[in-house]
Amino acid sequence: MQKLAIQGGKPSRDISSNPWPKWPVWGKEEETALIEVLNSGVWSYNGPKEVEFNKLFAEYTGTKYSLCTVNGTITMQLALEALGIGVGDEVIVPGLTWQATAATVIDVNATPILVDVLEDTWCIDPAAIEKAITPKTKAIIPVHLYGAFADMDAIMDIAKKHNLYVIEDCAHKHGGEWKGKKAGSIGDVGSFSYQLSKHLTAGEGGSMTTNNADLAEKLDALRNVGRRPEGDSLIGADKGIGDYGDDGNFIQSGNFRITEFQAAILIEGLKRLPEQNATRDANGEYLNELLKELPGISPLKRDERETKKAYFNFAFRYDKSEFKNLPIEKFRAALEAEIGIIVDACYEPLNNCSLYVPHTKPARHKLNETYWEGVNPKRFSLPVCERIFEKESVCLHHKVLMGTKADMDLIVSAIQKIYNQSDELMS
Structure with missing residues (x-):
């Protein structure tokens, strides 16, 4: 069994010889x-x-x-x-x-x-x-x-x-x-x-x-x-x-x-957008079908009423219980090491977001005490947002979808590699 890249093994993708498609695209x-x-x-x-x-x-x-x-x-x-x-x-x-x-x-x-x-x-x-x-x-x-x-x-x-x-x-x-x-x-x-x-x-x-x-x-x-x-x-x-x-x-x-x-x-850029969207859609659909077969990985739902897909980044849900309780932070780090591209969480929930802090600007936003309390984001309960951010979200830049089906296969095999060795990562 190949050693995981995060543990010093060979990565699933060597980006020095096989880089991901570039972004932005221009000519x-x-x-x-x-x-x-x-x-x-x-x-x-x-x-x-x-x-x-x-x-x-x-x-x-x-x-x-x-x-x-x-x-x-x-x-x-x-x-x-x-x-x-x-x-x-x-x-x-x-x-x-x-x-x-x-x-x-x-x-x-x-x-x-x-x-x-x-x-x-x-x-x-x-x-x-x-x-x-x-x-x-x-x-x-x-x-x-x-x-x-x-x-x-x-x-x-x-x-x-x-x-x-x-x-x-x-x-x-x-x-x-x-x-x-x-x-x-x-x-x-x-x-x-x-x-x-x-x-x-x-x-x-x-x-x-x-x-x-x-x-x-x-x-x-x-x-x-x-x-x-x-x-x-x-x-x-x-x-x-x-x-x-x-x-x-x-x-x-x-x-x-x-x-x-x-x-x-x-x-x-608008001239290229329809073809780029079609490529990302085809690869996204193909990748999601493969991810459905992996334990602990759930693609985002595609509503049948969505007649044309447009991806900003590619995201899916992770269930650590299927990966020997491997924390999501370790999963993201391991996947990033394997495929050579940043693997991130989703946005921070706004009730606890480091960039959404209205109370740092009282001179502008403290119109009165009632309004001041009203714009305090911490007053809101967002349990689903918090769970997605803290435990489930995995996000990749949309340029990964601008490659080939072989690139999608590589992402799946990298996840499978981590799954097979999740107990080692836990130890």
Whole structure:
């Protein structure tokens, strides 16, 4: 029996001779586009590349409007502002997500209400949403997490029943589909991130999508210092919808625009995205079928209503009882040593997250004692989130899914190798 890599044996994959596919992916097309922007002298502010990408991404997501911003955090903040959410309002957020999902709610002086997730998808639990609704509730932010899709049928039914807004956090779901509808086209606003790790990236950046003309105009103004839509910045919108000020300005705001360099990269990346998503989907489906056969390993559920998959990282659940009670930290370390890529836990639950700490900023967030207590994340109980983070989650970068079926076989054989020698790791 081959010795485990973490114990000095030969790894299952020698990345010096057999590296994983690179990320980000770029080529001559990006180089040409960036030089074109450089030579044009138009480096920002509703330039032709940004206008083109907005049009392409709206078409891709099946929405009427798409608008770029500086990142996928500001997208949610501006969505909340455009929907009129603020002081005295509550927004329901899953407890298992990147901290920005909740932090943006605080940034508009509303209160995030953290609820638990489903153990088989790690996405927000519709039953927990129902229980959390109060007369102050104004919106739900479902997060399509890692490879899974939030149950948008149940969420939209709840929203309709209680007259709530829905902001889809699609930072992990560019190109995913629910019953034939793209992520970001189902709720009132879709929020996308183009941060470096995302499967459509320009290093940083974000997009807001919507089918509502009035919302689109507000979002466009909010990202552009409050100005009314200018030129072609809002493709297809009827100008002059709503009245948020005199002709000189539309609404108070700041500068959240991206650059033409980012837009140029996004145009080329969007051309590759469908094929990349298809490759990751095929490999993810193949890998999940193999993982089902391993003791102690459970793939995340793929809902039959999810008609197109889009992976941000590849995640699965681990049961240490099948591995001689090998702690998950040791399992992750052993797998990382075998396959030569970082093996991590999921996000920290927001009720005990080192990055989500509103009480470190009293000058900004302590509006009054009631609000101060309301934004204390530790007041929420999230047992499923905590169990997933502490005992079950295993996450790999999505670039592992951009290889071959032989690469998927290698991951499975590495897990099997650890299983066979878990007693040795315990000792």
